[in-house]
Amino acid sequence: MSANGKGKRGVTRYSDWMMQLPPELHNIPLFNLAIPGSHDSMSYDLDSSSSIIEPDSLKKFSRLCCVRKTLLKWAATQEDTITKQLDAGVRYFDLRIARKPHDTNPTRLYFYHGLYTRTDVEVVRMIYEHPREIIILALSHFKGFDQKTELHNHLIKLHCLSDKMNIYVSQQVTPTLRSCWDQGTNVIVSYDYPAIHDSYMWSKISYFYGDSMKIARVESVLSEVLEKTRPSHCFFVCGLNLTLPDDARICLYVLRLCDSFANVVRRSLPRLLLWVKQQGSRKPNIVASDLAGREDFVSAVIQLNISK
Incomplete structure (x- = not known):
């Protein structure tokens, strides 16, 4: 299948699908659309020279370059930049925020997954050239914030979130494609910190995942969510992502010197995408994946919206 997606009913380009x-489908709640998302969206930018943030079992090895570089291979869940993910059709972004404990700038913030990113939050711009495409930004974790409200306020006021206030979708309404287009809004910001009550910040979006490296476990957990506890009036995420253990068992994976997390994802995605295609009437909402820029992932999720 070409990058233009020819042969897909109703969709010829994923960049503005x-x-x-x-x-x-223009007037149904966005909660009822199937939307491709990326897990740990900024992990393509991880810095092997940074200290180890997680898992706790590896923190004490932060000074060892070989450990950091090995962790990098297993913490990088994405290979494409945010712009490339957007162009590929990804519309949900999992953005985990952290502050370095000894940074001389008390308000400088980074993204992270195991390691900090090279790029700080302030210089990242979620700019997209297709204003009729709705983008969902999920900000969470806030490692090192230590319940400091001033850091949250600083993050919210950063230019990357507040330079065009009119583009944000209010949580006061049930968004549809049509309502967003009519209002000229196209960005939804979910902020996982209950003390923040800004009018354009949405509350936490539930993220369901298998918490396992076993594909069968991931499929089982997500199937149960869709069958028994599927949210109906809010956004929710089904995470296809496999999850490394957060204890000493992680060594069973990271010590595979000729392997990497990206390779594991490439081996597992065909089966996980088969599960996606089989959902039909119990369609998930946001489906998040590692290596989310892959056309087979994006097309499988989008096709749920237009399959008979």
Whole structure:
């Protein structure tokens, strides 16, 4: 299948797939659309020279370059930049925020997953050239914030979130494609910190995942969510991602010197995408994956919206 997605009913380009959906889908809540998302979206930018943030079992080895570089291979869940993910059709971004404990700048913030990113939060711009595509930014974790409200306020006021206030979708309404287009809004910001009550910040979006490296476990957990506890009036995420152990068992994986997390994902995605394609009437909402820029992942999720 070409990058243009020819042969997909109603969608010819993934870069602006939302505006190509059939008209009957323009007025349904976004909670009822199937939306491709990326897990640990900024992990392509991890810095092997940074200290180890997680898991706790490896923190004491932060000074060892070989350990940091090995961890990098297993913490990088994405290979494409944010811009490339957007162009590929990804519309949900999992952004985990942290502050370095001994940073001379008390308000400088980074993304992280195991390690800190090279790029700080302030210089990242979620700019997209397709204003009719709705983007969901999920900010969470806030490692090193230590319940300091001033850091949260600083993050919210950063130019990357507040330079175009009119583009943000209010949580006061049930968003649809049509309502967003009519209002000229296209960014939804979920902020996982209950003390923040800004009008344009959405509360935490539930993220369901298998918490395992076993594909069968991931499928089982997500199937149970869709069958028994599927949220109906809010966004929710089904995470296809495999999860490394957070204890000493992680060594069973990271010591595979000729392997990497990206390779594990490439081996597991075909089976996980088969599970996605089989959902049909119990369609998930946001489906998040590692290596989310892959066309087979994006197309499998989008096709749930237009399959008969």
